[in-house]
Amino acid sequence: MNIFENTLLIAFFVLGICLLLAAIRFAMGPSLLDRITAFDLIVxxxxxxxxxxxxxxxxxxxxxxxxxxxxxxxxxxxxxxxYMLRR
Amino acid sequence: MNIDLHFVKEIISSVLILMGVFFMLVAAIGLLRLPDFYTRMSAITKGATLGMGLIVLGIGVYFNDPEMMFKILAILFFTIITSPVAAHAITRTAIHKKVTFWKKTNLEEFEEYLRENRLKEYAGQKKYPKEPHNSIKRADDTE
Known part of the structure; x- marks a missing residue:
């Protein structure tokens, strides 16, 4: 029981770090398509x-x-x- | 000899979840550190799909319920079907929008596609050149 709970907490922590990294790319991405890829990772x-x-x-x-x-x-x-292709 | 099946189930589930989280972290670092849009796209498509699939499968093993496992298999099916399609569409749009490649990327086999779609010849100039502005002339014609 204790092992599994600790695993879930570690997974929560690491997934939060992943969300932070994706948000940094979302903020500084050079093109709009970079932001779409970052959105994919966030989802x-x-x-x-x-x-x-x-x-x-x-x-x-x-x-x-x-x-x-x-x-x-x-x-x-x-x-x-x-939308980007037709624009 | 009796094996604690609950404990075995927890061990399998936590190993799957930790592997999935590892792949997700690799995908996120790749998204932040790789030099080019296309390499970032490849990191996202493979790493995030595999990581999410492993996490979801680990939770499905833990819950030990046929109805729950059916929903989780549906999530896996939709993700595995839709993720390559989305990656292909996004990368195709990027090529048509002329997002720049990395300078070390080998483009020799790709030149033919660029030539067929006339993406390379028009790279420098505008796709639709401006017509000469002739509204005054038409005004002269109406007189």
Whole structure:
């Protein structure tokens, strides 16, 4: 029990650091496409965080949120890409 | 001899989650440190997909429930289907928008595509050159 809880806390910490690094790239990215890639990484990180959080608070419904988010991140990046291509 | 199955399940789950977190950290460092847009794109596409898949799979092993495992397999399926498509579309847009390559990138096999799509000849000049401004002439024609 103790090993698993500690693993989840370490995972939370490292995923927070990943979010910080992606946010730095999001702020200083030279082009707009760099920001879209950083947004992709942020969405993947948030899915991981939500899934781990659904274990910590034993709430199985949060998995549905991750399921929807994995589809909407794809939709967001694709629509932004087509907007840039048609502009 | 009896094995504590709960303990084994926790060990498997925590190993999967730690591997996923490691790949996610590698992807984030690659996003921050790599020199070029295209290399950053490759780091994100492979590392983040693998890392997220391993984290989600580890949680699915821990919950030990068929309904939960079905949802988690759906998340994995959607991610594995959609992530390469999104990466391909973003990189294609970057090439058509003429985002610069790194100077050490080997582009020899790629020259043909650039020549076919006329992306290289028009690299220096504007794609749609301005027409001569002739509104005054038309005003003369109406007289």
């Amino acid at each position: 993947a990180n948030v899915i991981g965080i939500i899934v781990i959080y659904s274990k910590l608070t034993v709430d199985a419904e949060l998995i549905d949120v991750a399921l929807i988010l994995s589809l909407f991140g794809f939709l967001g990046s694709i629509s932004f890409t087509y």
